[in-house]
Amino acid sequence: MNAIANRQFRLAARPIGLPKASDWTLVEEPVREPGDNEFLVRVEYVSLDPAMRGWMNEGKSYVPPVGIGEVMRAGGAGEVIASKHPGFPVGSKVAGLFGVQEYALSNGKGVQRVDTALAPLPTYLGVLGMTGMTAYFGLLDVGAAKEGDTVVVSGAAGAVGTVVGQVAKIKGCRVVGIAGGAAKCRWLVDELGFDAAIDYKSGDVRKALREHCPKGIDVYFDNVGGEILDIALSQLAMHARVVICGAISQYNATEGVKGPSNYLSLLVNRARMQGMVVFDYAPRYGEAAREMGLWLAQGKLTSREDIVAGFDTFPDALLKLFRGENTGKLLLKIG
Amino acid sequence: MNAIANRQFRLAARPIGLPKASDWTLVEEPVREPGDNEFLVRVEYVSLDPAMRGWMNEGKSYVPPVGIGEVMRAGGAGEVIASKHPGFPVGSKVAGLFGVQEYALSNGKGVQRVDTALAPLPTYLGVLGMTGMTAYFGLLDVGAAKEGDTVVVSGAAGAVGTVVGQVAKIKGCRVVGIAGGAAKCRWLVDELGFDAAIDYKSGDVRKALREHCPKGIDVYFDNVGGEILDIALSQLAMHARVVICGAISQYNATEGVKGPSNYLSLLVNRARMQGMVVFDYAPRYGEAAREMGLWLAQGKLTSREDIVAGFDTFPDALLKLFRGENTGKLLLKIG
Known part of the structure; x- marks a missing residue:
């Protein structure tokens, strides 16, 4: 297990204007084994969202800012590859706030298991996310x-x-x-x-x-x-x-x-x-997911993802949002 | 009746910035006798409101602009001195959009009779208006x-x-x-x-x-x-x-x-x-008037009017609003 190296983008500086390369550090650290009630996710897709720019600023907002030196906050989806958590066995497909990294340890808080037989994994970061x-x-x-x-x-x-x-x-x-x-x-x-x-x-x-x-x-x-x-x-x-x-x-x-x-x-x-x-709508996510899942199945609703490949490209991929280059949901595909 | 001269402030030009003297013309014209279902009001108080500044501008708003050459729109209160309207006999105290003039003819639309035994006339342009x-x-x-x-x-x-x-x-x-x-x-x-x-x-x-x-x-x-x-x-x-x-x-x-x-x-x-x-709340004015009337009577609510005397002073009196010189409801007293 300790052989697995986890690459992470950490926030190096608070950007002024558009985030630039030097606002990030690409760090590699060994993955720790899951403890009791923890599991390890191999992240397959990182969600790239305009809101991430706000999280990089200091000061009061609807969530605390990402601290300097911390792994950049981001939504993501992937597969559980090691687990001591009964709710998330190995092989589960999951979505949650895994951060901009290749592997994420989790205690399950805010993480959802998703069914890739119903919709492909990226859709759970898009229409169903x-x-x-x-x-x-x-x-x-x-x-x-x-x-x-x-x-x-x-x-x-x-x-x-x-x-x-x-x-x-x-x-x-x-x-x-x-x-x-x-x-x-x-x-x-x-x-x-x-x-x-x-x-x-x-x-x-x-x-x-x-x-x-x-x-x-x-x-x-x-x-x-x-x-x-x-x-x-x-x-x-x-x-x-x-x-x-x-x-x-x-x-x-x-x-x-x-x-x-x-x-x-x-x-x-x-x-x-x-x-x-x-x-704020977390208690009602199920309601929306059921209705939108139905529309997807009926072909009334189209899920469109714009997928950029390569973990290393994160700093530039994020900027596609601000340059208006994406069509549909922008995702970073890892591996 | 034709002997009565009615002085009016009419809009002469659309102001740029603060309204100035030349944006107004003071006109004097004889009062026409009320026709059937009309009555004549001697205006005692003109309500001076910040909103009047907006009515002087051209362009779409929540009411049409005052036209160039028209009597300036304003709320007011006074007494019916001649009437062919059964609902507004001579001697009635009334409040309505009478304009910046000494006398106003009305068909009763938007005009309310008020009871000065319950509250003085100015209060009907303030707390009860x-x-x-x-x-x-x-x-x-x-x-x-x-x-x-x-x-x-x-x-x-x-x-x-x-x-x-x-x-x-x-x-x-x-x-x-x-x-x-x-x-x-x-x-x-x-x-x-x-x-x-x-x-x-x-x-x-x-x-x-x-x-x-x-x-x-x-x-x-x-x-x-x-x-x-x-x-x-x-x-x-x-x-x-x-x-x-x-x-x-x-x-x-x-x-x-x-x-x-x-x-x-x-x-x-x-x-x-x-x-x-x-x-928009016209259908519910009664509800508010009842409750606020009660509070006034109980001494819980104070009505404060800032009364400027003299019809001629209108152009400058209006500016008191924009200079922040009034305390409470600004009114122009006529006669």
């Missing part, structure tokens, strides 16, 4: 989307955005996505069934929103913040709900976050803007 | 304030703010006001029973909020926007409610509204920010 839960509860609970609503989602071709749009369609909403690039936009409409997609990199987003949402926006699900949030606020319908899920355009801002100048549209339209953190 | 309704429904309905909550209100010594704070105290909340100047702050604590008041003109608002709200802010009722909103957002408690009632610091901005940079605190704290327009 935190990504899917975020989209589901953000759209239906915080956003209170209902049949006939016009739903606009930013970061529409990203992990959460693709699920938000599809679930909104399933629920009978009119769905408009905002994404970067013509190829992504075509894919959203042609493959995922969005009613329209707006390429923010070319053309006038405000004009396009006005055209595609003639009655205004009932639910705006925001993953990006910045200018796009401001434009969306200017197009709200009465009693609109704005779901603040993320703000990827702002996470690397070195000169302070841009606040939404059009926030008074909330007053004019008696609208609300509400933040969400998916962990 | 739109001001009070705004405070009541904003705090209790949009803000969902409940016993034990920490409530912070900005513009605390203004018309709405004084009522928000008092109602919050009656409902068992801890109440902290933010106002400009030591005198106002003393008055809020000593006379109105606020638990604390923070003078934003002297000292560090963030530090003071942290001190007076050690568990964070549960309900933030915002009348001012700008820097104060941003600071309040940084001090939210989990599941906080931010009520967007107004943004007086921004109404005269010539370089665009300052958006709240700390809006991501909504995400971290699973909080919501929601706008309100009091007119």
Whole structure:
């Protein structure tokens, strides 16, 4: 057992702006054997999420920051290869917060066993994982989307955005996505069934929103913040709900976050803007997983993963998120 | 009847920044006799409200803008002096949107008869008028304030703010006001029973909020926007409610509204920010009026009006709002 070397990305410094190579140290240490009620996971996929950028900052947030010198926090999925835990025998497929490392010891806290006969392992980091839960509860609970609503989602071709749009369609909403690039936009409409997609990199987003949402926006699900949030606020319908899920355009801002100048549209339209953190919905994950599992099986919901291979590529792979290069859920495949 | 001359302030130009004298024309025209189902009101008090600044701008809002050349829209109260309307006989005391003029013809739409034996006429523009309704429904309905909550209100010594704070105290909340100047702050604590008041003109608002709200802010009722909103957002408690009632610091901005940079605190704290327009609560005004009338009678609620005399002084009197010179409800007394 001690022969196994575990490579890990540890946080070396708190980044200013985009994380750079020197913000990480790649460490190799021997794997310890599981103690009682512990098990060892060989990580096969690491989930790469915009939220990770926030965890690298100092200061109060919804989870404590990753400490300097600690293994970078990340979701992941893999297989149990050694176990002294009755609930997680060797051979179990599992998902949990395993960190950016090849092997993870766990006591089972926050870890789920998953059934790869029902869906492939990556799907448990996507539609059936935190990504899917975020989209589901953000759209239906915080956003209170209902049949006939016009739903606009930013970061529409990203992990959460693709699920938000599809679930909104399933629920009978009119769905408009905002994404970067013509190829992504075509894919959203042609493959995922969005009613329209707006390429923010070319053309006038405000004009396009006005055209595609003639009655205004009932639910705006925001993953990006910045200018796009401001434009969306200017197009709200009465009693609109704005779901603040993320703000990827702002996470690397070195000169302070841009606040939404059009926030008074909330007053004019008696609208609300509400933040969400998916962990709050843990007691209801089962409810969402059952419904989304069914939709997957029925072919109503598509899970799309964008898989980058090679543990070493982590620092650059993470940046794909901030460069808008991924389509669907970005995963790092190990080994 | 035709002998009566009616003086009116009409909007001459759309102001840039603070309204100036040349944005108004003072017009005198003879009063027309009421037709069938009309009555004539001699206006005794004109309500001066921050919202009036918004009505002077072009463009979509929650009510149409006042047109150039039109009598300026304003709430008011007075006495019916001629009538062909069975519901509003001569001698009735009334409140409604009479505009900035000495006499107003009305068909009764949106006009209420008021009983000056129960409360003096100005109170029907303050605690028992739109001001009070705004405070009541904003705090209790949009803000969902409940016993034990920490409530912070900005513009605390203004018309709405004084009522928000008092109602919050009656409902068992801890109440902290933010106002400009030591005198106002003393008055809020000593006379109105606020638990604390923070003078934003002297000292560090963030530090003071942290001190007076050690568990964070549960309900933030915002009348001012700008820097104060941003600071309040940084001090939210989990599941906080931010009520967007107004943004007086921004109404005269010539370089665009300052958006709240700390809006991501909504995400971290699973909080919501929601706008309100009091007119939506019209079907429930009676409910609030009954409860607040009782509190007034019991001496639990104080109505404070800041009365400026002289119709001619309107253009400058209005500016007192934006200079933060009023304490309580600002009214213009005519005649």
